[in-house]
Amino acid sequence: MLKAEKVCLRAIEKEDLPQLLTWRNQPEYRRYFREYRELSMENQTMWYERVVLQDRNTLMFSIIDQETHSLIGACGLCYIDWVNKSADFSIYIGKDNIYIDDFFAPDAGKLLVKYGFEELGLHRIWAEIYDFDEPKKRLFDQLGFTQDGKHRETHWSEGKWHDSLFYSILVND
Numbered sequence: 001m002l003k004a005e006k007v008c009l010r011a012i013e014k015e016d017l018p019q020l021l022t023w024r025n026q027p028e029y030r031r032y033f034r035e036y037r038e039l040s041m042e043n044q045t046m047w048y049e050r051v052v053l054q055d056r057n058t059l060m061f062s063i064i065d066q067e068t069h070s071l072i073g074a075c076g077l078c079y080i081d082w083v084n085k086s087a088d089f090s091i092y093i094g095k096d097n098i099y100i101d102d103f104f105a106p107d108a109g110k111l112l113v114k115y116g117f118e119e120l121g122l123h124r125i126w127a128e129i130y131d132f133d134e135p136k137k138r139l140f141d142q143l144g145f146t147q148d149g150k151h152r153e154t155h156w157s158e159g160k161w162h163d164s165l166f167y168s169i170l171v172n173d
Helices: 014-024 041-052 104-119 134-143
Strands: 007-011 059-065 071-081 086-093 124-130 146-157 160-170
Touching: 007 104, 014 041, 014 071, 059 086, 059 104, 071 104, 086 104, 104 124, 104 134, 124 134, 124 146, 134 160
Parallel strands: 086 124
Antiparallel strands: 007 059, 059 071, 071 086, 124 160, 146 160
């Protein structure tokens, strides 16, 4: 278990799956995710068994509130490239329909970045978000990420095209 000031990160357990599925299927959250469709418990279970338990290039965590010891979200490092020492950063807070806040998300994000650099030996942690994802833009500013660039009109949402924005943080930043 990894501990920060407000949260802990622990391995995702099978018992977490129903709550994570509920959060992932909320339309107001799903608009920010690459997965655009509603997921079934079978989808969630297959992801858990194939990705969380078996894929050495993905490390996912449950975010636990240290005060209440309750599950409040999920985060992880995905698409880990062990040769080039980079990984995709993923995070959301499901509790109380927060998504990204100024309390839990930065605490979990700092811990995840520290883990990536100090424990995994990564050189670069990156993320792709959509241009309307203001909460993640603020989070990346708080965490010290830099916007590297954008790909124009990559994502169709809410009746129009949106750009993908790419952010990263380097071990020496």
